[in-house]
Amino acid sequence: METMNNNNGDNSEMKLxxxxxxxxxxxxxxxxxxxxxxxxxxxxxxxxxxSIPIINLGGHDRAHIINQILxxxxxxxxxxxxxxxxxxxGVSKKLMDETxxxxxxxxxMPAEEKKIQCSKDPDGKFKxxxxxxxxxxxxxxxxxxxxxxxxxLHPCPTSAENMNYWPDKPHKYREIVxxxxxxxxxxxxxxxxxxxxxxxxxxxxxxxxxxxxxTIVAQHYPACPDPSVTLGIPKHRDPSLVTILLxxxxxxxxxxxxxxxxxxxxxxxxxxxxxxxxxLQLMTNGKVVGGIHRAxxxxxxxxxxxxxxxxxxxxxxxxxxxxxVNEKTPTLGKFMNFEDFHAYYVKNGMKTEEEYFKIKx
Ligand code: OGA
Ligand code: NI
Numbered sequence: 001m002e003t004m005n006n007n008n009g010d011n012s013e014m015k016l017x018x019x020x021x022x023x024x025x026x027x028x029x030x031x032x033x034x035x036x037x038x039x040x041x042x043x044x045x046x047x048x049x050x051s052i053p054i055i056n057l058g059g060h061d062r063a064h065i066i067n068q069i070l071x072x073x074x075x076x077x078x079x080x081x082x083x084x085x086x087x088x089x090g091v092s093k094k095l096m097d098e099t100x101x102x103x104x105x106x107x108x109m110p111a112e113e114k115k116i117q118c119s120k121d122p123d124g125k126f127k128x129x130x131x132x133x134x135x136x137x138x139x140x141x142x143x144x145x146x147x148x149x150x151x152x153l154h155p156c157p158t159s160a161e162n163m164n165y166w167p168d169k170p171h172k173y174r175e176i177v178x179x180x181x182x183x184x185x186x187x188x189x190x191x192x193x194x195x196x197x198x199x200x201x202x203x204x205x206x207x208x209x210x211x212x213x214x215t216i217v218a219q220h221y222p223a224c225p226d227p228s229v230t231l232g233i234p235k236h237r238d239p240s241l242v243t244i245l246l247x248x249x250x251x252x253x254x255x256x257x258x259x260x261x262x263x264x265x266x267x268x269x270x271x272x273x274x275x276x277x278x279x280l281q282l283m284t285n286g287k288v289v290g291g292i293h294r295a296x297x298x299x300x301x302x303x304x305x306x307x308x309x310x311x312x313x314x315x316x317x318x319x320x321x322x323x324x325v326n327e328k329t330p331t332l333g334k335f336m337n338f339e340d341f342h343a344y345y346v347k348n349g350m351k352t353e354e355e356y357f358k359i360k361x
Contacts, residue, residue: 016130016150017222018302019111029226032146033131035234039145041296042228045261052256052265055274057190069191070198073276073288091183093270098172099180100248103218104304105170106152114152117167126154126165133233148230148297153217156181181216181308184244188214188310191274192242199287201321209283210241211313211338219305221253224297232295232303239345240277240309247273251303257292265293279312279338285324285331314339 017023053072059065106114118126131146154166160178167173189207196206221232235257247254247267254265254273265273278290295305312318319335336344 014130016111016114016128017148018107018150018220020222023222024225026225029148029224029229032144033148034229035145035231039231039234040229041231041255041262041294046255046264052263054271062194066194066198069194070288073195090186091180091272095176095180095183096246096270098176099306100246100304102170102173102176103152103220103306104248106167106173106218107150107220107304109169113169117169118152118154121154121162121165126167128152133236145234147233148221148224149232149295150220150222151217152220153215155213156216157213158182158185159212177216180306181214184308185214185310187272188242188244188308192310195280195288199284199323201284201323205321206241206280206283209312209316211311211316213313214311215309217307217309219295219307221295221297221303223300223302225299227297227299230297232297235292235294237278237281237290237292238275238309239279239342240275240311241280241283242277242310243275244308244310245273245275246306246308248304251298251301253295253298253303254305255294255296257294262294277309279318279341282318283320285320285329287324311342312338 053068055065055068055072057065106117109117114128118128120126128150130150131148133147133151156177160182163174163178166177189210192207192210193204196204199206219232224230232253245254247265249267249269252264252266254267255262256265257263275291275293276288280288281290295303297303315337317335317337318341320331325331
């Protein structure tokens with residue numbers, strides 16, 4: 001069996017999967033990518049995705065929309081917001097397509113070019129890396145299983161400051177992604193505002209926690225010789241308040257866990273997948289629940305997804321609003337600021353709430 005690298009576990013220089021011409025010569029998946037049997041997607045029960053609620057954000061009855069969002073995020077943790085009239089969600093199909101294409105193009109560039117495009121920010125917050133979630137590992141720990149994906153991410157501050165650090169390749173990157181992230185920020189704001197309203201928390205409690213620096217993540221899952229043993233991303237909740245996901249049309253890959261089963265969240269043109277994040281779950285004391293999801297790979301097709309994560313500001317303390325704390329649902333009393341939470345999350349991988357509440361303050 002060939003291995004992806006031979007440098008004794010140091011994968012900091014591991015080649016981006018998208019730039020490996022040799023992937024399809026592997027007769028088997030390199031062992032670092034082979035998931036333990038219980039995590040694989042080969043024998044799990046898949047349920048049809050018509051059980052995922054569809055929310056029409058473009059409707060005129062605000063109370064009804066709020067009700068639907070709330071119900072969906074309590075029962076499913078994940079909903080797809082379909083906009084019947086594009087003008088109503090503020091993001092045109094054209095901009096959605098251009099955004100997807102610009103990120104596909106980005107991942108299709110030579111590895112050296114991608115590195116150059118990520119190197120302008122003196123703080124090093126623009127990253128392109130392979131095979132791990134969220135941040136590059138310097139060293140692969142023993143037994144660590146890699147994700148079959150490349151990742152490109154960067155902050156996109158609402159102030160639009162430092163856009164000269166943004167890639168200037170592919171052509172029109174700044175223009176397209178600048179506009180896309182502005183529009184998605186407004187959409188996220190609207191969703192959080194409605195959620196807050198529906199939950200009856202003090203107006204602005206939730207969206208006031210929105211930081212000024214969302215992050216855009218372009219995940220790229222190259223075609224994989226054996227999808228039955230690999231995962232693009234293992235199951236997790238997002239470390240965000242809310243995540244808005246743009247999926248590539250015609251290519252499947254996202255799964256949602258519900259009642260111990262997996263539901264395929266197939267792409268629907270002109271539809272965003274909106275995912276309640278783990279932070280919102282903590283802030284509402286579990287009143288809304290972050291969707292547990294994962295991404296699988298395909299044997300013939302690469303897949304790209306564009307993930308927009310709304311984070312709280314770094315010093316915001318993650319704690320439930322008082323409205324959600326009572327005798328029946330006491331707070332589990334773990335208050336950290338977002339910066340510490342994120343550092344913990346990144347270091348320890350994907351955590352469930354049970355594990356989170358065991359963290360020593
Ligand atoms: C993520 C994620 C899913 C996808 O990046 O957190 O869950 O479909 N991505 O790429
Ligand atoms: Ni996710």
